[in-house]
Amino acid sequence: MAMEDYGMEPADAGPRETEGALRRLADVALLPGSLTSPQERSILDSVLAYAVTRLDATMRLRLAERLAPQADAPRELALALALDEIEIARPLLTEGLPLKDGDLIQIAREGNDDHRLLIAARKGLSSAVADMLIEGGDAALIETLLANRTADLSHRAIETLVRRSAAEPEFQAPLLARAELSVRLAQLMFWWVPPSMRLEILNRFTVERRHIHSAMEDMLDGRLADTALDIALSVVRRPRAIDKRRLAHMLGNGPTAHTEELTVGLAREANIRPETMFRILKDHGGEPLAVFAKAVGMNRKEFGDLIVAAVDMRKGVGLPAKADLERIGELFDTISTDRADLALHCWDTGLANEVLANGSGDD
Structure with missing residues (x-):
């Protein structure tokens, strides 16, 4: 029965009493685990997470700073403070031990840009959280993430960003500095x-692929019936010199009327796709032309004739x-x-895989 039924007025707790009660609850919640049972800690965590906004900003910041270095701190409370205004959330987002990957993903989704930027710079960031940030992240967020050398970026994330770097060149230099960037993806990025x-x-x-060539000896010389596998193995085969007589004939056939024949x-002769060769010949930078010429064993004069063509x-x-x-x-x-031969066949393999992927996607 309510106190009013007995003619008694409830005693309203003022702001000072409320704050004092919440501080006492926080003190109890932050006691060592050996002094309170898990069930009691869970109750305190839920109550504090709900009520923490009643504390002023200074007290919330102090509480966040106390929680940050404690791996076994109340997680609901830590999550509530990590979603608070950014100065209060900062200690928990930058190095807070209570927050797990799922918590960080939730904060990234529910928080604002400032929350996401702090998460992107967080030490030891996992690939699961990084992937989520990349999916919807703007350029500033991704640059912060790429600059975080302690973040673990998945292969999928790196490939996504390599492809985006064609239209967003600000990603190119940070990507080249990442240890996760593979030979294949670096050679894909080469073109832009x-x-x-x-x-x-x-x-x-x-x-230099000396160890691969020594181990495989002559086993990779022949072409395989499996087209996709044959394309993949082209990056480990030995370089094959071009037939100089046929080269002289092709380069001496005259200019533009023979574009298709030359390509x-x-x-x-190089055992690559015509589309790859056309891309090499048309590239305005000229580096692919130098790589091709060296890969197939041209001399300086033949390289010069190729440039003219x-x-x-x-x-x-x-x-x-x-x-x-x-x-x-x-x-x-x-x-x-x-x-040079490795780069050439990485380019060709990359183009061939794009064609195969697009073709299979249309079926």
Whole structure:
């Protein structure tokens, strides 16, 4: 029966009494686990999570700072404070031990941009949380995440960002600095990055394959009936020199009227797709041309003739400047045949896989 039924007025607790009660509850909730039972701690956690907004901002900040270093701190309360205004949430979002991956994902979904930025910079961020941030993240958030070297980025996340970097170049340099970037994805990104990054990719993401070639010996020389597997294995086969007589014939056939013949002929000699060869010949940067020439064993004169043929194909569009010729000439001189062959077949494999994926998607 209510007190009013006995003619008694309830005693309203004022703000000071309310705050005092909540502080006492918080003190009890933060006692070592050995002093309270799990059930009691759970009750206190739920009550405090509901009522913590009654405390002023200064008290909420102090409470967040007390919770942050305690792995076994009340999680509901930690979650409520982590969703509070950003200055209160900061200690928990940057290094708060009570928050698990699921909590961080919830905060990222329910919080604002400031909450997400702090999560993206959080030390030791897991790939599950990073994936969620990338799915809906803007450029500033993703740049913060890429700059966080302690964050674990999944292969799927890196591939998503590599593809986005074609339209969002601000991702390119941070992606090149990530340890998770694979040879395949670096060579995919090669096609849309500026010349300095192209050279970095060719330096860092190509390798001499001596151990692979030694282990496999002549087992990979023949073509396989399984097209997809044959494409995949092309990146580990030994380089194959072009037939110089046929090369001289192709390059001496004249300019633009023989574009298709030259493209198909060079592709056949290098065992790559005509689409890949066409892309190499049409690329205005010129680095792919130097890589192709070195991969198939051309000498300097033959490389020069190839440049002339490629320029003729462009019909006056995107003609190389002197600096371009010096840059690709230096690349031709410094890259080894084996490393060039690896890059060439990474490009071809990437294009072939795109075609196969698009084809299977249409069925």
